[in-house]
Amino acid sequence: MIRxxxxxxxxxxxxxxxxxxxxxxxxxEAVFTVLLAERDHPTVDEVFNRAREVMPGLSLATVYNCLExxxxxxxxxxxxxxRESTRYCPNLAPHAHFRDKETGQVHDIxxxxxxxxxxxxxxxxxxxxxVIEISFxxxxxxxxxxxx
Amino acid sequence: MIRxxxxxxxxxxxxxxxxxxxxxxxxxEAVFTVLLAERDHPTVDEVFNRAREVMPGLSLATVYNCLExxxxxxxxxxxxxxRESTRYCPNLAPHAHFRDKETGQVHDIxxxxxxxxxxxxxxxxxxxxxVIEISFxxxxxxxxxxxx
DNA sequence: TAATCAGTTAGAATGAGTCTAATCCGCAAG
DNA sequence: CTTGCGGATTAGACTCATTCTAACTGATTA
Numbered sequence: 001m002i003r004x005x006x007x008x009x010x011x012x013x014x015x016x017x018x019x020x021x022x023x024x025x026x027x028x029e030a031v032f033t034v035l036l037a038e039r040d041h042p043t044v045d046e047v048f049n050r051a052r053e054v055m056p057g058l059s060l061a062t063v064y065n066c067l068e069x070x071x072x073x074x075x076x077x078x079x080x081x082x083r084e085s086t087r088y089c090p091n092l093a094p095h096a097h098f099r100d101k102e103t104g105q106v107h108d109i110x111x112x113x114x115x116x117x118x119x120x121x122x123x124x125x126x127x128x129x130x131v132i133e134i135s136f137x138x139x140x141x142x143x144x145x146x147x148x
Numbered sequence: 149m150i151r152x153x154x155x156x157x158x159x160x161x162x163x164x165x166x167x168x169x170x171x172x173x174x175x176x177e178a179v180f181t182v183l184l185a186e187r188d189h190p191t192v193d194e195v196f197n198r199a200r201e202v203m204p205g206l207s208l209a210t211v212y213n214c215l216e217x218x219x220x221x222x223x224x225x226x227x228x229x230x231r232e233s234t235r236y237c238p239n240l241a242p243h244a245h246f247r248d249k250e251t252g253q254v255h256d257i258x259x260x261x262x263x264x265x266x267x268x269x270x271x272x273x274x275x276x277x278x279v280i281e282i283s284f285x286x287x288x289x290x291x292x293x294x295x296x
Numbered sequence: 297t298a299a300t301c302a303g304t305t306a307g308a309a310t311g312a313g314t315c316t317a318a319t320c321c322g323c324a325a326g
Numbered sequence: 327c328t329t330g331c332g333g334a335t336t337a338g339a340c341t342c343a344t345t346c347t348a349a350c351t352g353a354t355t356a
Binding site: 078080082083086096098101107109110111112114115118119122123124125126127128129130131132133134135136137138139140141 | 226228230231234244246249255257258259260262263266267270271272273274275276277278279280281282283284285286287288289
Binding site: 022023025027028057058059060061062065083 | 333334335336337338343344
């Protein structure tokens, strides 16, 4: 079930949008609501289907646009795995992704700063990296908390 | 210029193929030759075009098939970045990839075992990972050795 | 020689994502 | 009010990497 945005989440959305010169629109609110409702790294199609329950006229193109806008203003992260459909994730903290080979589910893995540092340290001089993507592929015992 | 496979490389190819119940074919040799000639993480299309210089009748589907076979018997690795075309890399040692934002080139980054270990250690209990993919995105001073 | 079977081939099909052109909508100016 | 403007939204066409299909090839076995 998709519940409405809390006041806090609404402000968060508005602030991030306005900060990068974008507007709050009903469609963007709907898409953002869907993302926060189930933090399960949905694909565009999944977002689309869920959002339609709340806003039946919503078009797929708009979902693509909204998600792109959110990525642009740092509200969500894209998650790619192999060449499967892109997934979206509203977790802002630096984290890696663990993909369950069996179920296909994606779990967030917290990334301690030491690990980030040791990773950055393996770059030869002259290499300057902004983004580090880390993804595990394997099997996870189903004992899930919230990050599936 | 694409030179022929050394005897050593040929044996390497044959051994890996036979070990997984596959045959050595002229097409597979051609594709493998191309991969070893320039270790620049080519896309399927690039492999196709280069291989055609040597074997004009070669079809794109066969290049896909060959590369899939090679991946299956551990001869090469697939490299995916965002949703761009898959690239292929004959470097067998564990390594990360650094993608230059400007040029699009992919560089291999050696992965010391300590770093691998510290990465594996951040997985919560119950998570068992077989493959870890690490990719950097950033800018690299052009002072290239061989891994571009 | 016939049968078999993996590998190869050309071209069709798929599907995620992008592009385009038309429309909508909120708002500021007249 | 109503007109015009610009960004957002929409439906549908389009792209393009990859996969699929069905026919063909060529070596090996019966």
